[in-house]
Amino acid sequence: MNAPVEEVVYIVPILDSTDVLKARQSARELAARLKLGSADQTRLATAVSELTRNVLQYAGQGQCKIIDASSDTQTRITVVVEDHGPGIPDIELAMRDGYSTSGGLGAGLPGVQRLMDEFHLISQSGHTCLTITMSRPRLAL
Numbered sequence: 001m002n003a004p005v006e007e008v009v010y011i012v013p014i015l016d017s018t019d020v021l022k023a024r025q026s027a028r029e030l031a032a033r034l035k036l037g038s039a040d041q042t043r044l045a046t047a048v049s050e051l052t053r054n055v056l057q058y059a060g061q062g063q064c065k066i067i068d069a070s071s072d073t074q075t076r077i078t079v080v081v082e083d084h085g086p087g088i089p090d091i092e093l094a095m096r097d098g099y100s101t102s103g104g105l106g107a108g109l110p111g112v113q114r115l116m117d118e119f120h121l122i123s124q125s126g127h128t129c130l131t132i133t134m135s136r137p138r139l140a141l
Contacts, residue, residue, distance in 0.1 A: 006067050008066075008067050009030050009066050009067060010064075010065070010066040012026055013061070014063060015061050020049060020052045024045045024052070026066050028044065036136060048064065051081040051130055052064055054109075055081060059083035059084065060083075062084070064079065071138075073138050076133060081132075087124045088121070088123040094109055095121075112130075116132040117135045
């Protein structure tokens with residue numbers, strides 16, 4: 001088995017709401033190109049939308065990298081969303097269903113975690129980095 005070779009496919013600066021749509025569409029395009037099903041394409045696009053909207057709402061701007069980290073046996077898409085905003089003061093609280101600082105439903109980060117196979121969050125004042133991965137067995141042709 002060959003080790004995955006990570007290839008950054010898209011880098012989307014997140015500066016305004018049109019960039020949220022660009023990042024969402026870019027993630028969906030890569031998922032389709034890698035032959036993931038429509039449900040997985042939607043899951044990935046939804047997660048990217050949520051994370052990039054959070055960047056705008058809480059940090060003002062940031063960046064979204066969408067990476068093809070597939071191997072011979074796995075189709076893997078990794079998304080890294082970073083910003084240099086105030087950080088998440090209480091990650092444990094932010095990961096609770098129903099918790100919101102914006103008056104929303106509080107389903108954002110916990111929902112993204114449920115949609116993805118891997119979810120990593122690092123946050124401190126001045127830097128937040130969320131890394132999510134969707135991984136599926138590669139179908140034999």
